[in-house]
Amino acid sequence: MILTRVRTTVFALATASALAGCASYILADLPTEETGAQCIALVDSVVEKLTWLHQKRSFISDAEYLTSDIPKIYCGLEARGLFRKLYTDVWIYGVRERDRQDAILAVLQGVRTASHPRPIIVRFRDREVWIIEKYPTGGESRLHPIEEETLLRRKIID
Secondary structure: OHHHHHHHHHHHHHHHHHHHHHHHHHOOOOOOHHHHHHHHHHHHHHHHHOOOOEEOOOOOOOHHHHHOOOOEEEEEEEEEOOOOEEEEEEEEEOOOOHHHHHHHHHHHHHHHHHOOOOOEEEEEEOOOOOEEEEOOOOOEEEEOOHHHOOEEEEEEEO
């Protein structure tokens, strides 16, 4: 009798958990054209105020730029958590000085407070790692092994 109740309870909890997981993906805050435009506007504001930082909107770019030590900023969207809350994901490469990182964070905080609707995850990385292999017949292969990049600092602007 007790074993039957335990099984029934476990089954009910497992079913509820599975349904909640499915519902969270159905109800997720999904990226849209508007959220993509907000991401671009966010990066534009930073680059406008800090002219030494270079904006890169696409992962498809020339090999010299990808492997250079020029400070760069990327923006994307990331859904996190059980209910897939949407965050703006900002990656910054080549900004090692703490005062420059603080300047970027101050600009992002100002934009977030004034007009940006989502929390921002900021990741400062030492340098961008790309493995670019040229084919003898032309063309190339590009790998971006993020696990080989050194994370200098991470901050969430909520």
